[in-house]
Amino acid sequence: MIEEHFYTAAEVGEKIGVSANKIGRIANANNLKTEQYGKFFLDKSAHSSKQVEAFRYNAEGVKALRHLIHGADVA
Incomplete structure (x- = not known):
């Protein structure tokens, strides 16, 4: 089984x-916080x-x- 890697918003940024x-703002505005695009983890508050x-x-x-921020030319 292949391990899926998950990235924090800071790493993606x-x-x-x-x-x-x-x-975070773009993900919320475009409803990207779904199982298709990642998942929620319990984490310690900074x-x-x-x-x-x-x-x-x-x-x-x-x-x-990346597509939403930079457009279709890099998708």
Whole structure:
């Protein structure tokens, strides 16, 4: 079985050349936080001791975000 790799918004932003915040805004605006594009993981909050749900993107999610940000010429 092939292991699927999941990327944080920061990692996707670094690959594409935009901020993690922009990745999140675009993903929310285009309903990309679905099983097709990744999945939610329990993660520790960066600013407190709480556990939070964080969405991580798979390869399809990265491709969709790249397409939305840079257009069809790089899809």
